[in-house]
Amino acid sequence: MTEALPYDVDLTNCDREPIHLLGRVQGFGCLVAISSDWIIQHASENCATVLGIDLAAGTGTRLQDHLPPETLMRLRGRMQALAYGNDSVRIFGLDATGDGQPFDVSLHQSGRSFVLEFERKMALDDRDDLAQVHPLIARIRSGKGVQGMAQEAARGLRALSGFSRVKVYQFAADGSGTVIAESRDPAQDSYLNLRFPAADIPAQARELYRRSLLRLIGDVDDPGSAVVPYSNPEGQPLDLSLAVTRAVSPIHIEYLKNMGVGASMSVSILHRGKLWGLFACHHHAPLYIDYERRTAVELFAQLFSYELIQAENDAERAALVTAQGSHDRLMARLSSGEGLAASFDALADELAGVIAHDGFALYVDGQYFSRGKAPTEHEFLGLARFLNTAATSRIFATDCIVARYPGAETFRDRASGVLALPISRTPRDFIVLFRSEIAQQVAWAGNPGKTFETGPHGPRLTPRKSFEIWREVVKDHSAPWTEADLRSAESLRVTLLEVVLKLTDAANEERMRAQEQQELLIAELNHRVRNILSLIRGLVSQSRDGAEDVASFTGRLDGRIQSLARAHDQLTRKEWTPASLKALVGVEMGAYLDGAAGRLDVQGPDVLLVPDAFSTFALVIHELVTNSAKYGALSVPAGRVLLGIVPQPDGALVLEWIEQGGPAVRPPKRRGFGTTIIEKSIPFDLQGEARLQFLVTGIEARFMIPARYVMPAPADSVAVAPPDLQIVPAEVRAGAVLVVEDTIIIAMDAADILSDLGATTVDTASGVAEAMRLLDRARYDFVLLDVNLGRETSRPIAERLAAEGVPFALATGYGDSPEVREHYPPAPILQKPFTADMVKRVMAEALAPR
Incomplete structure (x- = not known):
């Protein structure tokens, strides 16, 4: 027979355990407690193991008899911080015993003692x-x-x-x-x-x-x-x-x-x-x-x-904004002379957007109005008498009305939670919100009501032996009213009690100001849209001139619109800030002259063009490039183009376009739209200068862009290669994917991108050993492999993947460098930083049949 205990044993018995007075420490560190005059009062028995000094045998002696003077000086200096209210002080990498072994140390005060804890630093790497x-x-x-x-x-x-x-x-x-x-x-x-x-x-x-x-x-x-x-x-x-x-x-x-x-x-x-x-x-x-x-x-x-x-x-600010908007709309309606009864539907609609509820009721001047799940008028009259007994001028809220008002049994099938707003003095009128019962299916990790079970540690609760899911159904309760709900309700209550007619003029003035601002925004939007439509209309009209057929017309028009789009993309990537001229030229060359980019020699420093000048010059450079590709130097293998970038002392910019090695040039018999863009855009749009010469040796052009449109590029900037403009595959899928990357953020971002692209599972590894273990356990459809993994490279992984026929791509910040190609098995190269489209392309390339 089990002996009866002198007290009831239930879940609360765990509270009796003195967990702060166990008198032991864990093995990963040791502890010594000293008095204010540095006499050892307590020490853990493992000091000899951790520190190499048996401080437990030295209780009653001075700490300075056991530790080097340099260590004591460091400890004394850091301990001063405890006098300024710090709970604890930390020292990392302290050579506590003078033998070169670093320790991490924690210091804090416990009663009249000072407690020092030492942990042997196991890792000496340079991680941060x-x-x-x-x-x-x-x-x-x-x-x-x-x-x-x-x-x-x-x-x-x-x-x-x-x-x-x-x-x-x-x-x-x-x-x-x-x-x-x-x-x-x-x-x-x-x-x-x-x-x-x-x-x-x-x-x-x-x-x-x-x-x-x-x-x-x-x-x-x-x-x-x-x-x-x-x-x-x-x-x-x-x-x-x-x-x-x-x-x-x-x-x-x-x-x-x-x-x-x-x-x-x-x-x-x-x-x-x-x-x-x-x-x-x-x-x-x-x-x-x-x-x-x-x-x-x-x-x-x-x-x-x-x-x-x-x-x-x-969230509170958003709720306040919502409540304030509701308040303004209600006040505008009520101050127009309509009473609460006449505004019932509007009031109910406004409150639905502020406080979540299942039923709404208004009781005013002896009349009862309701909507949704709410008591009947007869049931509500009893509830109103109960609410009259509550404190005056205060809202009343409960998520279990039947526990407060037994008469609620008659409408428990419709309402369990009540939030009541008194909106008058005597007799009281009310706005009441109701919430229906929420039968909360609570998945408990074990039985929350389980009591005593005999265990190995005396008359205390032994933790559960299993984690079976118990279900507790909370009846007669609604979802609780939050603090935000109560604040919104109180704000509404005060609003409805106040005399608001004097606020009508101010509210109207505020609405007028908002309306004027909206009209200005609409006018500005109309202006911008009309400008864009006019530009497109001009491109359509002028591109038609000289076109031999529909195909050539659409080709010209598409090229010009795409040029503007690419320039716009570059600007929006920089949040409409000045953008690189060299990047613009590189984009045009990469988009239209596959394989010919090396025949464009750009000389001079990079500069930034403000958005207006950038868009204008995008059309000019597009016409120069496409014209050269069709008729000029870039139309033959031996031809080349020199683009000189010459900043002027006054801040202006001179650009020189010189074609060499192309076919003999003849001046055109008529000026087409492309030539007009080259000669007129910069003078007309930017008040600059443009000169175009059709020399026998090749076309030469000179442009001057005023200083207000030009900014120097930062001194530490590097010309960035144009973005990859290859076609993005419509769809690419791989089931199980492994990401090998030693930087946490990059690994997590890559995992997110791959999940979005349809990968069913994405595992990550930060080093070679971890990746090899994962490859031993699972088969992957695609592997994204960082080239450099801290102090090691991913070459062993790449060689294994190549041998096993697993598709993979190499991610690197060095681009498609010869070193990577030379030392790694053949694989697509993904340059960092990468986008979802770039990942999609290398996956398609890696997964394509060989």
Whole structure:
């Protein structure tokens, strides 16, 4: 027979465990506690193993008797920061014992003691963990809503930390938590959308999470090391609340083992000073992350918290704008003399866009109006009497009206939640919003109501042995009214109580101002559209002149329109800022003269043309290039063109176009539209100069563009090759894809692009060994392979892929260089930075039949 316990045992018993007074540390670090005069009070027994100095045997002695003077000086200097309110101080790479072995050190104050923790720095590479944080945070901003941001955060933290599973765990008002986002190894089970009872994280653990932002459990099988002596002469144990090496509760260890976890890391997500949630990181095997990288993880979590606050503020501002717009429209209607009853439909429509509800009712001057799921008039009269007993001049809100007003039983099939706005004094009139019952199917990770089970750790809760999904149906409750709902309701209540007629003139004036601004925008848009239509009309009309047939006409017209389009594309890529002249020339050559680009010799420095001049010169250079390709120097293999770029002292720009080695030139008998563009565009549009000469040796042209249209290119700029203008395949598909890339952000972006292109699965690897393991386990349809992987190259992977016949492409920032072609098996080259279209093209090339 089991002996009766002296108290009831249920989920709350975990709260009794003194997890901050366990008197042990984990094996990845050692601990020493000293007094203010640097006498050793406590030390962990593994100091001899970690530091090589048995400080546990030196309790009662001076720390200076055991550590070098340089180490003590460094520790004393950093410890001064604790006097300024810092919870802890960190030192990375400290040669603590004077033998050249670096340690990461944490210092904090616990009561009257100062606690020093030492972790042996295992990795001595030149990585910069902090540099990875900001790019990952930038990706979080692209997430839509809290869940979208949380999903990006889970992906980013997994990439940063190396854990095989990262969950974003959000706390509810009742203390339970839900996994709202998850990034995991495909072989692991998913916990996404599961809810965990509040008792899974006891109250004292939550407080520690709030005070200490990161908690690492490197190995669940680590027995740890005792801190000796356990208590001080006053009988008080050392408080390890802020200790980074603090050992783990046996109950929590058993809990993790039940989940199949070999190592874990919890990172707090604070929101306005409160514990909003956690990053829960799990690994299938032991995993130690050094203190410097854990610091980067802490920074990542803090920045994520700031992004949450910003997203919440943005949502509040958006809700305020919506509510303000509703307020203005209602006031305009009500101030025109219509009463609330006459404005019922408009009022209901406006509120539907501000506060979500299933039913709407208005009770004014003894009349009852309703819409949607709402009580009948007879049922509402009883509810109105109940609402009259509530506090005056305040809104009333509940998500379970039957618990407050038993008479609601009669309409529980239509309404469970009530939000009531009193809009008069006595007798009270009301606007009431109703929400119907939401039978919440809650997927619990285990039974939230499970009580006692005898376990190996005394009369305490043993964690669940399985994670079966229990369903709890929450009856008679609606979706809760949020703080934003209540603020909007209060704003509306105040609005309807105030005398608003005096605000009518101001509202009308504001509307007039908005209308005038809209009319100006419409007029400007009409102006721009008419200019574009006029330009197209002119191109159509003039391109017809001299055309021999429809094909030649459409060819000319298409070439000119495409020239304008390419120039516009280059400008819009730069957000309509000045763009490179050399890039413009390169685009035209690449688009129309395949293989002839090498016969254009551009001399002189690159310059930037402002958008107006850029578009004008795009047509001019298009006509010069196409004319030369048809009749001039570029129409024969031996011909070449010299383009001179000559900046003038006054800031103007002179451009010289000289054709050599082409057929003999004869002056045209008549001026066509192309010649007119060359001779007239720059003088007419830019008030510059243009001169075109038809010499026997070749066409020569000279242009002057005024200084106001020209800007010097930055001194450190490099002429960029024209964009790849090959035709993008209509469709390309590959099922399983592997991305081998050592930069986190590039790897994640490539994975997103490939998923968008239809890849069913996308795995990533950052090095040769990891990629080889993945290739051993799975067959891939396509591999995107970065050439340089940190301190190694991907050549062994490429050779294996070529031998196994797996299609692949090489990604590199060096372009199609001879070195890559010489040392790698044949494969398409993808130049960084790349776009989705570029990836699509190299995939099509790699997957094409050979």
